[in-house]
Amino acid sequence: MTIGVKPPAWFWIVAILLVAWNAIGVYFCVGQIQHGAMSAMWEQTPYHRALYATLPAWYNWCYAVATFGGLLGALALLLKEKRARVLFWISLIAVIVQFGYTFSITDIIAHEGAAKVVPFPVFIALVAAFSIWFAGMATRKGWIGAR
Template sequence: MASFLRQRPPAWFRIVAVILLLWGLMGAASVYLHVAYGADMDPKATDWDRAYYAALPGWFTPVYAVAVGGGLLGAIALLMGSRLAKPLFIVSLIAVVVQFGYVFLGTDMLARKGAAITVPFPLFIAAVAAAQVWLADLAQRRGWIG
């Protein structure tokens, strides 16, 4: 019966959901490169970069995969009109916070590379993850997903 109450989402919502799907696919490619090549994916990798990748704890890559996978699956859920989008995006956001919390608090990356180089992109990633949660919540409240 709930599917009869679902409202048709506006065109901008579908466009944003497709952009989030593409974002998730780019993230999946990044996880693959991280696993397959580590620091060697960057031809300018320094000895510090190689040591950093080698010293990452065993839980780091699974958390990275959950961050990306939750976002990707959440975008798919949005496009399918599923209420699973919000919890998937929440899991993704939590994993993003854990991942970058470790990078910034558990390593000397800030001291080595500087905030101007290391902070902007992770901050953007966290902002996108938070916006995904907000969008899924909005979609649920407006009846665009059920």
């Protein structure tokens, strides 16, 4: 049985931040599924109500896979499990599908403008990509996956 290398303190800080980030995502996902898009954050415009009403049923499932996959990946990271990277990949793929649909099928960019709607989804995808990289780096260094 291989004993892993003890991770540095900053590994735990990053892992806890990823748990918090993904827990916030799960919170908003559950809120959207229960109450409709953005209803808990601010009053919806007629455009946003119509947009949400036309989203296919799989869209919320995709959102759930993205957020819960990220949270499970972050928790796996905290538990030093190698599967964290796979869970982060699943999350990133769901993020790409979700926002790919939003930007290519809906008219949200034409209605709201790219400068308003694109930056946050890009940030979300970058955090997901960072999570994959971080889990891979932690595996290579023996911080996770070795027992």
